[in-house]
Amino acid sequence: MTARIPVLICGGGIAGLTAALLLHREGAAPMLVEKHAGTSPQPKARRFNPRSTEVFRLLGLMDEVERASAPLASFTGMLSGTTLADATWPQVTGSLRERLKQHAKMPDLSPAPSVLCPQDVLEPVLRQAAVERGIAIRFGTELVSFEQDDAGIAAELRPPDGDPYQVSADYLIAADGARSPIRTALGITRSGHGHLADNLDICFRADLGDLIRDKPFNLCRIENPAASGAFVSVNGTDRWLFSTSDFPGSDSLSEDGWRELLRTVVGVPDLEVEVLSRMHWESGMYVADRFSSGRVFLAGDAAHAMPPMAAAGANTAIADVTNLAWKLAAVLSGSATPDLLDSYHAERHPIGYATAEFSSMASGHLGTMLATITSEDAPPVDPLAALFGVQYEDGAFVPDGRGPAPTDRYGPAGRPGTRVPHAWLDATTSTVDLAGPGLALLTGPDNARWSAEADQLGLRLIPVSDEAWLAETELPADGALLLRPDAVVGWHSRSEIPLADALSRLLGTPVEATV
Template sequence: MSQRVIVVGAGPVGLMLAGELKLGGADVIVYEKLAAPSGESRGLGFTRRTAEVLDQRGLLEKLGEFRWGRQGHFGGVRVDFDRVADRHYGVMGLAQSRTEELLGAWVEGLGVTVRRGCQVVNLRQDEESVTVVFEGPDGRDEDTASYLVGCDGGKSTVRGLAGIEFSVQPATRGIFLADVVGVELPMNPIGRHVDGGGMILSVNLGPGVSRIVVHEPDVPPHHGEQEPTFQEVADAWKRMTGDSIHHGDATWMAALTNAQGQAEQYRSGRVLLAGDAAHDHAPLAAQGVSTGLQDAVNLGWKLAAVVSGRAPEGLLDTYHAERHPVGQRLLRDTLAASLLYLSGAEMEPLRAVMRELAGLPAGARHLAGLVSGVDIRYEMGGGPQAVHPALGLRLSPDRRITVDGIVRRSAELLHRARGVLIAAEGTAYTADGWADRVDTVRGTWAADEDDDKPGALQLPDAVLVRPDGYVAWTSPDGGELEAALMRWFGTPAA
């Protein structure tokens, strides 16, 4: 089998995946229809878990200036992150174009080829390979690889060409978004309900620029693909707030709905989907970029291991098994959040109940986990003895380990996108047969400021961490180490 993988789409997800594949040793090429990045601001940050995923690859520190959002919300219901163990706050006020720039520079540095101005128009696959047909600057051409991943957005061409069903829930609400200049606006980052059922939101994007969101009750979701006019957006803002922004202008605008959909399968033979191509939804919970980047980090090391012949093909099936339920929950939560956010007074009793629940420790913990993504748990398949509470959860990148007298963050140990066996000094656990894929680190866990908070996880003597940061085995109570190594990293080297 060739080690070649084709990625379609150089949005944030395609770029992240390309980098992960390259780190895993695959030969990767990206085809992107746009001649240059769109530069659209779109997503304005990402969740805690996604920040952690970037941290694991040493990318967070390269993002430049951003701020952490200490307060979260679920459909406008505040969630106090400081009350719960673990750090749930996400990255705020960072235009998606900046995240894409960072990822673009990263993959370039890794030596990935991104062929811009190449629109994929057809594909075919057989037992051995997949071939993509594209229209490029020099006309129509083809390329062949072992696998192809469609990261080509919500209207994914790849999804249609691979015959993957997409179940859609139709829109019931619509919103305008605009990046407005030339107007001073009071900041309202969580949003405010307007008498009669509207909702408005405004966030500062930098000197002189504000992102606004307007929802009007009883206005049917905006039709079609067309960008709204600034007059339409400003009229809606005036109707909802009484204030005129007509003297300003917008650098970017969009009309969106709460329609959503999900691919029924994330894999069809040699074709896989990630990001919006796999799950498309309203940006009301600000989770699109985040979930897509995590798809990429879940898939990259597995696909690289399969094409490099280090792991059996069955490893790829865990991608759908792990990420499809995450996408399903994302759609459920986004719909729930959109109804809480964009409904009138009839929703107020339910909002009040949600506020009460968010005020209870267990409620705050549950909602914080949903919003931040740090509660995602995968089935690690270690059998009935595998019962440790850390199994299947991510290892926080902030956990510190003292190794040879030097304190290291666990994030650093994952920079190379390899597995890591972290074992206490004096224990005999080893991953020697897998040394080409798994690093062994001996050290001592340092105390963490969250250790005494309710719900804090006590770390075991030894953990096996997958390249995506999830705990695959623990000692005690994690099952057999060798079985876990075989399951996630294939047979040991001769």
């Protein structure tokens, strides 16, 4: 008999593993398959912003993530020079000073920090958590083929040893990378700027402790005749990465040649260096024109490949699956109709495209990207608005009649379609932490009018008495807002639409409240 699973996830990277953990939290039982035997051996993405670490908080993994990111906790600066040895801190210009001020405000807007945690360190943390929680994780198992119809997904899997076997699933998440065979099989086209540059990452081991003791850096831009690009801190002691433009003959360069190149750009002629790996990669912008097709949903690089500045791709991937997981779980549980799943593309495609386009404003190697982002001519983007104040244009929420959230400053004000503002409710709990499992109704302190209706509708009712938060969200003492499991506001009581009707619109189901 063919095994039946609710959600099959193809891809064991950050997107796939996070999706598995979120589905499990919402009560669904996924199976994840990954054709490679292990998680990524490359550092790849490293900067995870507070919106991503808020998700790790919801998953109960923040302690593990902070331990994993501890080695780079003090590596926050950016250097530039002809070599790493002569690199210095940049001049603090007026625009840079203003950006630093903005970033300094982030802890006031989120319960979670921004962390530097290389992908090859983070992914094992997520995988271990999934295994410990009893999620079916199958590394070394390839999705050979799949078909879908109105009844579900039929997939053929090839394990590391043994014969292929069949599984059936209600839904399939394609988190299988930028070259996504699933997206290709579905015939989904992509748009964007396309190819921007061919690059090369060289991971190496060298003791640079004395060299960088007084200048712990996150990134170091290098302009050198031998090779220009950027150094990346991997563990802050002996593991590093140099990212540069790919060049003719790179595949035939000897190991001695690579070591000499690294000694030159480091600026230490007799440096003992071990080349660990080399990876060719394309910098480009390719965004799928559809994020779903039938019962199949694209997430992460399968949906939107983009240049790697600030790990935009990885952070956007986490946001994708945070949006998708609760919707799949709601449909699988019968609390929502499949119409809810249409909101995944409606909400995430515009965000994915805009993020990829912004990340693509600089072509070339990582050093070029750095120079563009940090220059006086960098686009005037408010990081607080971009991280915490973005509003979905359309989707699984009911507008309340207010205009759109501002884009030039932080000011979501609890509008439907925006992330709920953060406030500490006690020493360890934020309003953001109240998101999921399931939907919740956050109310002001005078919540008598909501108690019976919340019970009737099966909503957790959570009173919030913080006056600053109530003012920020424009909630009166007897007001309420509906909080989705992805920490997005689904409805606000200033809306003319009653709560039961709003819930019916959001979930696509007839809902009645007898109050």
